[in-house]
Amino acid sequence: MADSEVITEIDGALLEGGGQILRNAAALSCLLGKAITVKNIRAGRSNPGLRPQHLTGLKIIQELCGGKLSGGQVGSTEITFTPGDIQAGSFVADTKTAGSVCLLMQAAMPCLLFGSGTSELTLLGGTNAEMAPQIDYTDWVFKPLAGKFGMKFDCDIIRRGYYPKGGGEVKITMYPVKSVTPLTRTDPGKLVKVVGRSFVAGVLPIKISKAMSESAKYAIKKQFDNVPVEIQVVKEPDAAAVGTGSGIILMAETSTGCLLSGSALGKRGVPAEEVGKTAANMLITNIMHGACVDDHAQDQIILLMALAQGKSRILTGPITLHTETAIHVAKLMTTAKFGIEKVSDSLNMIECEGIGLQNKQM
The missing domain is CATH 3.30.360.20 (RNA 3'-terminal phosphate cyclase, insert domain)
Structure with missing residues (x-):
């Protein structure tokens, strides 16, 4: 359980200043049992505060660990989240908009990796949305890459949903692990x-x-x-x-x-x-x-690198603001040690000594 007397404060206005800070912080809060307060939520956006998809992401994490959430309303610019113990089971999250189901996945899936058993996520919303990876990307590109870290999941696209109606449905089956495997990817090949x-x-x-x-x-x-x-x-x-x-x-x-x-x-x-x-x-x-991962994957793997048991090394293109943000949140909430070496004008080597988080339920 989280120590409710110690709350990590996070400024949501830093760097990317969008929903990613919230997603990564909430996932790490759940995984580490650390309470968080996130202020200035999405301060870098034209309509600051929680949107329906961000609130839905928080609530699914709250549900899967039996946590407590305050400030959980659309438009809220500050939340406090106190996590409980991660459970296995069947969970449903509905943005009721065309909000991206892929962003819901980014928040919830790492948490269920450390559950007590196989879990199912039914996610409703936009499958191919602006400002987010398409569901096909998650299935084609992220899934094989995550598998190299030991993160296994099935992705079943039941129905696609587009802006402005949403209404898409995706079923995710998550398989828990004892720990995350570090990954070295330094040869892009031909x-x-x-x-x-x-x-x-x-x-x-x-x-x-x-x-x-x-x-x-x-x-x-x-x-x-x-x-x-x-x-x-x-x-x-x-x-x-x-x-x-x-x-x-x-x-x-x-x-x-x-x-x-x-x-x-x-x-x-x-x-x-x-x-x-x-x-x-x-x-x-x-x-x-000439990198081993693309821009979308670059920031999505940071959380897995931070959790891994050992050192990861990934050759990437130019460091994106989303990646800088993901590293910032990981450093704030974990003892993972990150380093970035500039290889050339267009290439960087991201290294991370992960914390070796263990699934105590396995």
């Missing part, structure tokens, strides 16, 4: 292939999906002529999606098993060809860095 998924849903015609795919393929082939590119063109069945939406996600695989991505969502008034090109350019930039 580009082997690119795969992708270009989709439309609702009233949009499949020709939009084809246009995004062709534009992305052209941009990639222009840069990497000899690399095979296979992009699935999809018109979502009505029963498998809520709302109207479009987008594309691309994944590159290297000879050493590194996975890098690029993605974009369709917007009113933006040509489909431009959406495909945007995703391709993001992927190409990640490939050209």
Whole structure:
């Protein structure tokens, strides 16, 4: 149980100044049994304070550990959370908006890694949302990478949900571990292939999906002529999606098993060809860095590195503000020792001596 007399105070306005500080702090609070107060929540955003998806993330963590939450209302700029013991079971979280289910996963999944048994998460909201990884990214890129740390989970996409309705449903099965395995990834290897998924849903015609795919393929082939590119063109069945939406996600695989991505969502008034090109350019930039992880994975692995039993070393591209924020919160709440070595103008080596957190329930 947490020592309620000792509360770690965290300034939510620092660095990235968004929801990530809250998610990482709440997850570490739950995992370490440390009470927290987070002030100035999302002070760096145009509409500060808790939004429905952030509140939903806090409440799912509260539920899975039987914790106490004060300040838990939409719009609140300060919360105090006192965790209990992590339980195994079946949990449901619904943003009731198009808020990203992937961000809910980032908050809850590390906690259930240290539960007493297999758990199920049913998450409702947006599966392919702005300002967050698409659900396909979590399944294609993050899941294999997390598996290298010993974090195993199943991701079943029941129904996709798009802005502004949301209504998507994802079921996650989490398998607990005794401890997190450190990871060394320093060899990016050579580009082997690119795969992708270009989709439309609702009233949009499949020709939009084809246009995004062709534009992305052209941009990639222009840069990497000899690399095979296979992009699935999809018109979502009505029963498998809520709302109207479009987008594309691309994944590159290297000879050493590194996975890098690029993605974009369709917007009113933006040509489909431009959406495909945007995703391709993001992927190409990640490939050209010569790193072992992409920008999205870079900050998501910081918490796992901090928890691991031993030293992790990961070759990354330029350090993002999200990564700086994740490291800041990890240093504030744990004794993990982080170091960043600049390898070149576009490459950095992140090292971390983790705390070796043990699952006392296993």
